[in-house]
Amino acid sequence: MSLAVVTVVSGRHEHLREQIRGLARSTRPPDHHVVIAMGDPRISDIVADTDTGTGTGTGTGTATVRYIDTVDGRLPLAHARNLGAQTALDQGATILVFLDVDCIPGPHMLSIYELACEDSSNSTALLCGPVTYLPPHPGRWSEEELIAHTNPHGARPSPAVGAVESGTNYDLFWSLSFAVTARTWAQLGGFFEGYTGYGGEDTDLGATARASGIGLRWVGGAHAYHQHHAVSSPPVEHVDDIVRNARLFHTRWSRWPMEGWLAEFERRGLVARTASGRIRRLGEPL
Numbered sequence: 001m002s003l004a005v006v007t008v009v010s011g012r013h014e015h016l017r018e019q020i021r022g023l024a025r026s027t028r029p030p031d032h033h034v035v036i037a038m039g040d041p042r043i044s045d046i047v048a049d050t051d052t053g054t055g056t057g058t059g060t061g062t063a064t065v066r067y068i069d070t071v072d073g074r075l076p077l078a079h080a081r082n083l084g085a086q087t088a089l090d091q092g093a094t095i096l097v098f099l100d101v102d103c104i105p106g107p108h109m110l111s112i113y114e115l116a117c118e119d120s121s122n123s124t125a126l127l128c129g130p131v132t133y134l135p136p137h138p139g140r141w142s143e144e145e146l147i148a149h150t151n152p153h154g155a156r157p158s159p160a161v162g163a164v165e166s167g168t169n170y171d172l173f174w175s176l177s178f179a180v181t182a183r184t185w186a187q188l189g190g191f192f193e194g195y196t197g198y199g200g201e202d203t204d205l206g207a208t209a210r211a212s213g214i215g216l217r218w219v220g221g222a223h224a225y226h227q228h229h230a231v232s233s234p235p236v237e238h239v240d241d242i243v244r245n246a247r248l249f250h251t252r253w254s255r256w257p258m259e260g261w262l263a264e265f266e267r268r269g270l271v272a273r274t275a276s277g278r279i280r281r282l283g284e285p286l
Helices: 013-025 043-049 077-090 109-118 143-148 182-188 201-211 236-253 259-267
Strands: 003-009 032-038 063-068 095-099 103-105 125-128 131-133 164-167 177-181 215-219 224-226 271-273 279-281
Touching: 003 013, 003 077, 003 109, 013 032, 013 043, 013 103, 032 043, 032 077, 043 063, 063 077, 077 095, 077 182, 077 201, 095 109, 095 182, 109 125, 109 177, 109 215, 125 201, 177 182, 182 201, 201 215, 201 236, 236 259, 236 279, 259 271
Parallel strands: 003 032, 003 095, 032 063, 125 215, 131 224
Antiparallel strands: 095 177, 103 224, 125 177, 164 215, 271 279
């Protein structure tokens, strides 16, 4: 099987470098690494000059960079991931691994995803590995440090290494690290590109999978390590994106996503619910 890693990026250059180094250390290096740069013209240079210690720049010699523009200043994450997938498929990939630029792959992540994809019982499913959120760290992460910090986020299942468990709560699907076969990707039809900016597109893909009869699998040992960066909770800097994307999700699926964030925005007076249940931004007309 031919395995591709798809990464979308805007900024986060040092995170991208760490991801590239992680791919170079992988026990199963990717056959293709597709990087989609959103409004960031420096990405080719970042990929080319990243020192992996292997003498090949990217560690695999297969990094492909494609460029797209932002949309009114917003990141077109859904479109970028779809373009990355299509680019990888055009290169002959039969397994797609989506890995956010913030994430460093564990040394066995790709090999474990590949084994899960080769199992016929998982061939039509979203395959999701555990994610560890790392503390701040000066400089590069070594493989030994990553392993020592392994502590998967407790909101999602984390089976033992080698185990794969079926899931039913598709709202726990996160797009920051997952794998699919080319066949499953075709059945999904990709991310819905009506979403731009922050929030909603991954929850929508999970809803699409459930509606399409595509399974959800938790893959033990396919560890990804999310690099630290400043965040706010709730992400008030993205409130306009979240409200817009939540409305789109509600139109498509007749329920509200990101309920925790919306509730906190409402508590802070940033959004309000109308009598009909619609979410409106503060200052918008009724």
